[in-house]
Structures are given as C-alpha cells and as structure tokens.
Amino acid sequence: MSEMDTRPDEGTLLDVRNLKTHFATARGVVRAVDGVSFTLERGAALGIVGESGSGKTVLARSIMGLLPPRGVHREGEVFFAGTDLRRLDAKQMRRYWGKQMSMIFQDPMTSLNPLMTIGNQIAEPLRVHLGSDKAEARAVALRLLTDVGIPEPEKRLDQYPHELSGGMRQRAMIAIALACGPTLLFADEPTTALDVTVQAQILELIATQRRDRNMSVILVTHDLGVVAGHTDSIIVMYAGQIVESAPTRSLFRSMRHPYTEALMRSIPQLDQPSHTRLLAIGGRPPDLINPPEGCRFAPRCPYAEERCLQEAPTHQSDTPGHSFACWNPVGSPTWAARQHSTTGSAAT
Amino acid sequence: MAGTGTAHLHAEGEALLRVEDLVVEFPVGRTGLTVNAVSGISFDVLPGETLGLVGESGCGKSTTGKAIMQLPRPTSGSIVFEGQELRSLRGEGIRALRTNIQMIFQDPISSLNPRRKVRNIVMEPLNIWGVGTPEERGRRVDEILEAVGIDPERAASSRPFQFSGGQCQRISIARALVLDPKLIICDEPVSALDVSVQAQVLNLLEDLKARFGLTLVFIAHDLAVVKNISDRVAVMYLGKMCEVATSDDLYARPAHPYSRVLIDSIPVPDPDAPRSAVRIEGEVPSPVLPPSGCRFRTRCPYAQEQCAAEEPQLRDVGGGHFVACHFPLTLR
Numbered sequence: 001m002s003e004m005d006t007r008p009d010e011g012t013l014l015d016v017r018n019l020k021t022h023f024a025t026a027r028g029v030v031r032a033v034d035g036v037s038f039t040l041e042r043g044a045a046l047g048i049v050g051e052s053g054s055g056k057t058v059l060a061r062s063i064m065g066l067l068p069p070r071g072v073h074r075e076g077e078v079f080f081a082g083t084d085l086r087r088l089d090a091k092q093m094r095r096y097w098g099k100q101m102s103m104i105f106q107d108p109m110t111s112l113n114p115l116m117t118i119g120n121q122i123a124e125p126l127r128v129h130l131g132s133d134k135a136e137a138r139a140v141a142l143r144l145l146t147d148v149g150i151p152e153p154e155k156r157l158d159q160y161p162h163e164l165s166g167g168m169r170q171r172a173m174i175a176i177a178l179a180c181g182p183t184l185l186f187a188d189e190p191t192t193a194l195d196v197t198v199q200a201q202i203l204e205l206i207a208t209q210r211r212d213r214n215m216s217v218i219l220v221t222h223d224l225g226v227v228a229g230h231t232d233s234i235i236v237m238y239a240g241q242i243v244e245s246a247p248t249r250s251l252f253r254s255m256r257h258p259y260t261e262a263l264m265r266s267i268p269q270l271d272q273p274s275h276t277r278l279l280a281i282g283g284r285p286p287d288l289i290n291p292p293e294g295c296r297f298a299p300r301c302p303y304a305e306e307r308c309l310q311e312a313p314t315h316q317s318d319t320p321g322h323s324f325a326c327w328n329p330v331g332s333p334t335w336a337a338r339q340h341s342t343t344g345s346a347a348t
Numbered sequence: 349m350a351g352t353g354t355a356h357l358h359a360e361g362e363a364l365l366r367v368e369d370l371v372v373e374f375p376v377g378r379t380g381l382t383v384n385a386v387s388g389i390s391f392d393v394l395p396g397e398t399l400g401l402v403g404e405s406g407c408g409k410s411t412t413g414k415a416i417m418q419l420p421r422p423t424s425g426s427i428v429f430e431g432q433e434l435r436s437l438r439g440e441g442i443r444a445l446r447t448n449i450q451m452i453f454q455d456p457i458s459s460l461n462p463r464r465k466v467r468n469i470v471m472e473p474l475n476i477w478g479v480g481t482p483e484e485r486g487r488r489v490d491e492i493l494e495a496v497g498i499d500p501e502r503a504a505s506s507r508p509f510q511f512s513g514g515q516c517q518r519i520s521i522a523r524a525l526v527l528d529p530k531l532i533i534c535d536e537p538v539s540a541l542d543v544s545v546q547a548q549v550l551n552l553l554e555d556l557k558a559r560f561g562l563t564l565v566f567i568a569h570d571l572a573v574v575k576n577i578s579d580r581v582a583v584m585y586l587g588k589m590c591e592v593a594t595s596d597d598l599y600a601r602p603a604h605p606y607s608r609v610l611i612d613s614i615p616v617p618d619p620d621a622p623r624s625a626v627r628i629e630g631e632v633p634s635p636v637l638p639p640s641g642c643r644f645r646t647r648c649p650y651a652q653e654q655c656a657a658e659e660p661q662l663r664d665v666g667g668g669h670f671v672a673c674h675f676p677l678t679l680r
Contacts (some may be wrong), residue, residue, distance in 0.1 A: 049492055051542040051543065051544060053541050057675070064441055080383065145400065151630070155472065165631050166405075166630070167631050176551070182529060195404035195405055195569065196570075196571070196610060196613045196614060197404065197609055197610065197613045197628060198570065198631065199613065199615070200402075200613040200615075201617070201629075216524035222542065222543060223543075223615060224617040225614065225615030225616055225617045226513065228615065228616065228617045228618055228621070229616070229619060248619045249619050249620070250646045252618055252619050252620075263543060263544065264543045266543050266546070266547035267547070267572070267617065268547075268570075268572040268573050268575065268576035268653065269572060269617075270571070270572050270575060270599055270611070270614060270616070272576070273596055274575050274576055274577070274578060274579070274596055275576065275577070275579075276576060276594035277551065277554075278550055278551055278576065279546060280545075280548040280551055281544035281547070281548075281551075282544070282548075284512055284514070307462045326667035
C-alpha cells in the first residue's frame with residue numbers, strides 16, 4: 001500500500017481515445033465498441049448508460065483488457081495514469097488488475113467461486129498481488145468484510161457463497177474488488193440482480209468507499225435513476241458509440257440527444273399519475289454487423305431527416321463539458337417543429 | 349396462523365376474483381420444516397381493474413399468482429373466480445378454468461417452445477379446445493397477432509429465436525389472449541426487457557386491456573412500473589399483505605413503513621432529488637422462521653413491543669386506503 005502515498009490525488013486517471021473493439025463472428029464483424037473517447041478524473045464517478053447491446057459492458061472490459069485472446073480487433077488508445085494499456089500484454093496487465101483497477105459484476109452468484117470460502121476469495125488477491133502472508137491476508141479480509149457492512153464478518157470468512165444472501169454476496173464481491181486498494185473500480189450493473197432496498201444500500205456503499213479511498217468509479221448501468229444520484233458525469237451509449245456526454249447535472253437539466261430524451265421519456269416515473277401513457281421508442285437497436293450509414297439512431301429517431309440517414313453526426317458542444325452527436329438536437333428548430341407530432345402519439 | 353384480515357375486500361359478488369386467507373406452504377426437504385411462502389393473504393380484483401402486486405424477492409407475489417392458477421394448489425384459503433370456488437375443482441374443471449385465466453411469465457424466450465413456428469404456438473390453445481373450423485382458428489390467430497404487433501406472415505415461417513425479447517413477450521401475450529380469457533396474471537412481464545421495449549409492452553397491455561375488456565393481476569418488483577399500469581396496488585412483505593390502496597394514493601401517502609421504504613429506495617432520475625430519508629438495514633428474514641406479530645418489525649424503525657406480540661390487521665385509514673400496521677405513518 002506504500003505507493004498509495006506517492007500517487008497524485010488529482011488529475012486525469014483514465015484517458016480513452018477513439019477506442020474500437022470489434023469481434024469476428026460467423027455472421028461477420030460485430031462492431032461492439034466503435035470509436036469511443038472520454039476521460040476520467042481521479043476520485044470521480046462516471047456513469048455509462050445504455051441498453052443491451054449498446055456496447056457499455058464491452059467498453060468496460062476492453063479498457064481493462066478482459067477480452068478473449070482470439071477473434072478480437074482492438075484499436076485506439078487507453079491511457080491509465082499515463083501508460084497506454086493497449087500496448088501491454090496479458091502478463092503485464094496482471095500488474096494492473098486488482099491493484100490498479102478491479103471490477104464488480106452483475107451476478108454475484110456466478111462471479112464468486114462456489115468451492116472457496118469467502119475469506120479465501122478475499123485473501124487471494126492480497127496474497128497474489130501484494131504478497132501478504134496468510135495471517136495478514138485474513139486480518140485484512142476481516143477488516144474489508146466489516147467495511148462493506150457484512151453482519152458477523154468473522155463467521156462469514158469461513159462460509160461459502162451459497163450460505164450468503166444475494167445482497168451479502170454482492171458486498172463480498174465489493175470486498176474482493178477493494179482488497180488491493182484499486183485506483184479505479186468498474187461496477188458493471190452492480191445492483192441489477194438485487195432488490196430495490198438492497199440496491200440502495202449497495203450504491204451507498206460504493207459511494208462511501210469511493211470517498212474514503214479517493215478511488216475513481218465507472219458505473220455501468222441501463223438505469224438512469226441509478227446514475228443520477230451516484231455519478232459526477234455520464235456518457236450515454238447507443239449502438240457502440242457515445243451519443244451524449246455531460247456532467248450529471250447538466251445532462252439531466254438539458255438532454256440534447258434525442259436518444260437520451262427518448263430513454264428518459266420511456267421510463268415510468270413515480271411523480272406521474274398512474275396510467276400515464278409512456279412514450280416508447282419504436283423499433284429496436286441496429287445490427288452492429290451492419291450499422292446504419294448515417295446517425296445510428298436515425299431509423300428510430302422522431303426528428304430524423306435526410307441528412308441524418310446519410311451523414312454520421314460529429315460531436316458538438318455548446319456548454320462546457322456537454323457534448324452530443326446529433327444534427328437536430330433537442331432544442332433545435334427542427335426538434336421544436338416536430339414536437340407536436342411526436343408527443344402523445346407514442347410508437348408501439 | 350391468523351391472516352391480515354379481510355376489511356379491504358369488496359362485497360361478495362362484486363369482484364371477478366376474490367382471494368381469502370390464502371396460505372401456501374412448501375416442505376423443506378425431509379426436515380419437517382415449512383417455507384411459509386404466503387401466509388393468509390386476502391385481496392380481490394374488480395372486473396376491468398388492474399391490481400398490482402408488489403414486493404421484493406421472497407415476498408410471495410409470484411407464488412400468489414401461481415396459486416390462483418392452482419399451480420401448485422394452495423395449502424388453504426379460498427379463491428373464488430366468477431362465483432366459483434377454484435380450490436374444489438379437479439382435473440377437467442381446472443383445465444377449463446385456465447381458458448378464462450391465463451398467465452404471462454417473466455422470461456419470454458424460455459416460455460415459448462423453441463422448435464415450433466410462432467404462429468403454431470399461438471394456435472395451439474385453439475387446437476386443444478377445438479375452437480371453430482381450421483379457417484376460423486387461422487383468422488383468429490392472425491387477428492390476435494396483428495393486435496400485439498407481430499406480422500402474421502413472419503410468425504408462420506419463423507421460430508421464437510428469430511424474434512427479439514420484446515417481440516417474444518408480444519407472442520406470449522398473443523398466446524394468452526387467443527382463448528379470449530377474462531383475467532390475465534402477468535408475472536414480471538417486463539422486467540427482462542430494456543427500458544425502451546418495456547414501455548412498448550406496457551402501452552400494449554393497456555391497449556389490449558381496453559380492446560378485449562381484460563382484468564389484470566400485475567406482479568412486479570418495479571414500483572414505478574406497477575404504479576403506471578395499476579388501478580390499485582397491494583404491497584406484500586414476507587408472505588403477508590402490508591397495504592392496499594389506489595395506485596396514486598399509495599405513492600402519494602404510503603401508510604406502512606415498509607411501503608415508504610420501498611418507494612424511497614427507488615433511484616430517481618434526477619440528481620437534485622432528495623435521497624431517501626428512511627433507510628432500513630439488513631435483509632428479509634427467512635420464511636422458514638418468520639418473526640412473530642408483524643413480520644416487518646425486525647427491520648422497522650418504528651417497531652414497538654406490540655408489534656412483536658400482535659399481528660396487525662388491515663384497516664381503513666381513509667378513502668379505501670388499507671394498511672396492516674399498528675402505527676401507520678398517516679396517523680402519526
């Protein structure tokens with residue numbers, strides 16, 4: 001843990017430039033992540049929002065270098081504390097996993113080893129990465145279980161995953177991820193499998209640990225509600241690309257991309273009376289083997305014009321830090337002219 | 349074990365479905381212990397109404413839905429559908445019942461036979477019941493497929509894997525509708541779907557309900573979804589009924605501390621929204637050894653001695669809003 005002291009507390013931790021991750025399949029090349037750029041400051045929390053197939057999980061795994069060894073084409077740059085991770089092989093990456101960056105997954109049951117006690121699973125990264133001895137690792141494991149709020153931590157050390165509830169398993173996963181004091185934590189849908197009261201507890205836990213450790217967090221989720229309260233900035237992904245990127249407050253104050261707007265309008269909200277008609281997005285996301293030529297959202301976009309179908313929009317910005325890739329963003333004259341024709345006539 | 353009372357039920361004969369003191373228990377291996385999945389709940393559904401059943405995993409909401417269908421048969425209690433006691437039905441009687449009550453499940457893909465053409469899947473119930481001539485069946489299937497937004501021609505030549513999750517849920521809905529049922533039990537029908545697709549399916553259910561005069565029991569864990577589609581909502585916790593109220597009233601002024609916590613825990617898509625004030629610690633106790641008295645008392649911030657000694661009964665706190673709590677929030 002000594003290098004913790006020499007680390008700068010501020011500045012850019014992660015700088016992703018034009019990252020592409022393509023998979024070769026029998027049907028053709030799937031362009032799962034297709035030119036993504038963003039930066040993340042130390043100690044900050046970033047939300048990556050998108051629906052299934054938007055590329056959000058592949059993006060997280062691609063940054064961490066957790067991809068299958070064959071059939072993957074990856075290009076672009078991933079600077080982590082100044083080092084381009086893309087140049088490192090799996091063996092060199094092992095120095096980063098656990099110690100520098102770690103990940104918690106959606107399903108705590110299948111991500112834990114069913115044949116290993118919770119205590120040994122937390123101790124393993126400590127012994128492998130930090131070279132702790134058995135007694136030391138066990139002591140740290142006990143402290144971590146206490147930190148993540150598991151009741152009766154001493155007893156849990158010697159229990160197996162099946163003896164724990166879903167919420168406790170997710171807490172144990174977080175303890176494993178935090179074990180070596182990472183600077184960056186990926187949380188890939190960490191609460192999707194959990195009940196809503198437990199979800200609130202887990203999100204609060206991740207937030208506390210981030211503050212206490214000055215750790216950066218990337219929260220991958222499909223739920224706009226989850227990112228609203230727990231991130232500093234958000235990127236919205238659609239069909240392998242970023243469509244909008246902004247500080248959290250700025251995004252919720254004025255959504256500029258029609259997809260972000262549509263996503264927000266399609267969620268049932270508690271402050272609406274019951275039987276409020278939802279504005280569904282018609283159609284479904286494009287095939288990433290053959291994505292549409294222009295804007296990838298254009299075939300489903302209520303404001304799309306000829307240009308949108310032919311020419312891919314570039315990112316533009318009119319507020320600092322808030323950018324969006326759209327020819328007719330929310331608030332533009334074309335958008336305003338089409339408002340009356342879209343509101344109320346929800347696509348089915 | 350006493351239930352949570354029946355004060356909230358409508359007069360007999362008014363409701364399409366009336367469930368009283370429903371108990372469902374499962375044995376735990378050969379240990380002699382039982383899982384108290386549902387412990388004496390009562391509710392009713394009026395014709396044309398959508399009743400939401402909401403609660404976290406293990407609260408018994410899905411078991412309740414299945415018990416109405418007699419899958420499995422409840423341990424005790426009464427389930428009356430259109431004046432008929434379902435628990436007394438046997439064999440053919442149960443099969444006939446299922447033409448009137450249909451069910452839609454959470455995972456649309458695994459609830460469709462992967463080896464059959466979609467049109468045949470939807471046709472199957474008509475074949476089993478020998479409804480009309482083959483031509484009439486074909487017309488009926490095409491009409492229903494179009495009503496749920498699936499192209500009948502594509503359905504005739506494709507199998508479920510060739511459709512997306514949202515489309516498979518539409519196909520499941522078509523199969524449930526084809527026999528013209530009166531009541532549909534929807535068990536988490538949108539929780540496996542992406543938000544944009546979820547909205548499509550919710551809108552579709554509302555349209556179909558109006559068009560075919562359906563009554564729905566909508567089971568889900570997502571409170572915002574339940575509020576959107578339901579007329580009345582019943583909140584369940586560990587096999588018990590906590591609160592029953594109209595949907596808008598329940599969310600505007602929850603009276604049970606558990607309902608309050610549930611509502612407050614929902615992440616709101618607004619960074620400036622106040623974060624929940626009431627928090628609960630810990631997790632749901634085991635249904636094998638549930639707490640005495642009020643089952644929520646072990647996690648309730650307001651619990652007192654009376655809560656352990658005496659089970660609260662559902663009572664009216666005004667305007668058809670019923671709560672099973674000794675110290676309801678609305679009377680503080």
